[in-house]
Amino acid sequence: MSPKKSYSLETELVFTKSGDQYNASVAPLYQSATFKQDSLSQMGEYDYTRSGNPTRTHLQNHLAKIMKAQSAFAVSSGMGCLDVITRLLKPGDEVIAGDDLYGGTHRLLTYLNKKGDLIAHHYDTTNTELIKSKITDKIKMIFLESPTNPLIKVVDVKSITEHAHKVNPDIVVVFDNTMMSPILMTPLELGVDIQYESATKYLNGHHDIMAGVIATRSTKLAEQLYYIINSTGCGLSPFDSWLLSRGLRTLAIRVERQQENCVRIAKFLHQIGFKVRYPGLKSHPQYELHSSMCRGYGAVLSFETGNIKLSEKIVESTDIFGIAVSFGCVNSLISMPCKMSHASIDKKTREEREFPEDLIRLCIGIENVDDLIDDLTKALLKSGAVKINDRDELYNAVGLQPKL
Ligand SMILES: Cc1ncc(COP(=O)(O)O)c(C=O)c1O
Numbered sequence: 001m002s003p004k005k006s007y008s009l010e011t012e013l014v015f016t017k018s019g020d021q022y023n024a025s026v027a028p029l030y031q032s033a034t035f036k037q038d039s040l041s042q043m044g045e046y047d048y049t050r051s052g053n054p055t056r057t058h059l060q061n062h063l064a065k066i067m068k069a070q071s072a073f074a075v076s077s078g079m080g081c082l083d084v085i086t087r088l089l090k091p092g093d094e095v096i097a098g099d100d101l102y103g104g105t106h107r108l109l110t111y112l113n114k115k116g117d118l119i120a121h122h123y124d125t126t127n128t129e130l131i132k133s134k135i136t137d138k139i140k141m142i143f144l145e146s147p148t149n150p151l152i153k154v155v156d157v158k159s160i161t162e163h164a165h166k167v168n169p170d171i172v173v174v175f176d177n178t179m180m181s182p183i184l185m186t187p188l189e190l191g192v193d194i195q196y197e198s199a200t201k202y203l204n205g206h207h208d209i210m211a212g213v214i215a216t217r218s219t220k221l222a223e224q225l226y227y228i229i230n231s232t233g234c235g236l237s238p239f240d241s242w243l244l245s246r247g248l249r250t251l252a253i254r255v256e257r258q259q260e261n262c263v264r265i266a267k268f269l270h271q272i273g274f275k276v277r278y279p280g281l282k283s284h285p286q287y288e289l290h291s292s293m294c295r296g297y298g299a300v301l302s303f304e305t306g307n308i309k310l311s312e313k314i315v316e317s318t319d320i321f322g323i324a325v326s327f328g329c330v331n332s333l334i335s336m337p338c339k340m341s342h343a344s345i346d347k348k349t350r351e352e353r354e355f356p357e358d359l360i361r362l363c364i365g366i367e368n369v370d371d372l373i374d375d376l377t378k379a380l381l382k383s384g385a386v387k388i389n390d391r392d393e394l395y396n397a398v399g400l401q402p403k404l
């Protein structure tokens with residue numbers, strides 16, 4: 001038999017075989033907790049949905065293909081992924097973690113650290129040489145995220161991973177790919193051992209479920225991960241698995257449009273004079289590194305205004321941009337990470353890590369980009385963030401054609 005043909009990612013996202021007995025074009029939803037057995041001696045593939053469910057299996061097989069993994073597991077949230085992964089460690093194991101990981105990741109690692117379940121060393125993971133110098137035999141796991149949420153710091157994943165495996169082939173390098181999604185980045189191909197992401201974001205794309213995905217190429221790690229997922233009962237429910245399968249099919253086209261909009265908005269804010277953090281801007285200090293690892297820039301940017309009150313006014317003056325946490329959805333969102341998504345990092349730690357309190361994060365959706373720019377312009381004018389009389393004057397200053 002000839003080897004199974006594989007297509008480009010865009011095609012693989014849409015082209016799945018349901019394997020259904022009636023050849024349904026969409027894999028059916030098996031909304032059942034239990035599965036009857038033919039006899040005590042002839043047990044079927046499934047017995048209980050916590051252990052396995054055909055709808056979840058269909059999703060997981062599809063995800064494994066897209067993430068270039070050997071195995072993928074769908075669980076109840078992105079944080080659920082981290083909970084499962086950290087259970088691979090033994091009490092007191094030492095780990096290295098970025099100093100700018102997502103707030104919830106920082107919270108869970110800090111909690112486990114306080115309990116003595118692990119010893120976490122936090123470093124600036126953009127400093128590749130520093131990280132390399134800290135990797136010793138004692139380190140069991142390394143947690144990376146790139147670009148980071150919301151400071152958009154870029155990590156040299158390949159170089160750190162290669163070095164870690166040279167020091168000790170058993171070090172497990174864990175990578176959070178939520179900000180890029182598999183359409184823009186394939187961390188397993190850069191050598192990481194476990195990739196996970198919050199499927200609540202781009203993978204599903206509609207903000208109607210919470211989900212997380214863990215992927216690996218290692219049979220040994222896959223067996224351990226499955227054991228923990230089955231034991232703790234955090235496998236994704238059949239209905240959420242079905243919804244995630246549906247969302248996944250439009251990932252490429254959603255991200256393409258979101259990113260196109262985001263590039264326009266990042267340039268607009270940059271031209272006005274804000275300090276914009278976005279890996280798609282040539283002004284980003286790690287533009288080249290990011291481009292060497294990824295197939296795009298994503299749709300999350302952050303910018304500073306220099307004044308907390310001013311940032312609050314801008315956030316509260318938009319109309320289309322909803323004030324909400326999360327990202328990767330079809331609709332655009334605006335937030336202040338220090339008050340919202342990253343409030344779980346205490347103020348002192350935020351200060352130590354130079355986390356700007358006035359930072360505004362924009363998560364761009366698939367709306368008409370001119371409408372989005374108009375909405376932001378209205379908020380910038382209303383809040384007094386730009387000292388210009390009206391929209392036409394502002395557009396003129398940055399060379400934009402006003403939408404009639
Ligand atoms: C980068 C990143 N990783 C992980 C998570 C956790 O995902 P979830 O909210 O699905 O638990 C989030 C957001 O919540 C995130 O932004």
Ligand SMILES: N[C@@H](CCSC[C@H](N)C(=O)O)C(=O)O
Binds near residue numbers: 104325340344
């Ligand atoms: N209240 C929540 C905040 C979730 S933040 C969600 C997302 N990762 C983002 O960055 O917006 C919590 O305490 O976890």
